[in-house]
Amino acid sequence: MSSASPVLRVCRRESFDAAHQLCDPKLSAEENRARYGKCVNLHGHRYQIEVIVTGEMDGASGYVVDLKQLADLIKTEVIQHVDHHNLNTDVPWLEGRIPTVETLAIVFFERLRPHIPSGVLHSVRLWETEKNWAECSRGE
Ligand code: NI
Secondary structure, eight states: OOOOOOOOEEEEEEEEEEEEOOOOTTSOHHHHHHHHGGGGSOEEEEEEEEEEEEOOOOTTTOOSSOHHHHHHHHIIIIIHHHTTEETTTSOGGGTTSOOOHHHHHHHHHHHHGGGOSSSEEEEEEEESSSSOEEEEEOOO
């Protein structure tokens, strides 16, 4: 294989507000508190989602993917379902899952991947706080 061909990635960032609590229903209150600390209490985050698409630049448009279309996709597949909702109780496709930032990154990746209008979904990085993020990316 030849090497060093340039790789293009483009990214759209969006944000939403949601509430959650970290709690495994199979564990006791004491066990959940030992595992998750104060995150067992219902609380909110302003999440930021970064969706990164890789691919060839279209010669005519100069785009890898139309970022307006990508923004609309993030809104319809993710944000309208989760914004100002409780992630433990309000989102059918999160039912039965513990809504850690890791879980959310995986589920958001899986929801977006089939619908990327051009290029390939490279990764979804989800910021839960200023200090914490999780990223789900496609296998090589
Ligand atoms: Ni939290």
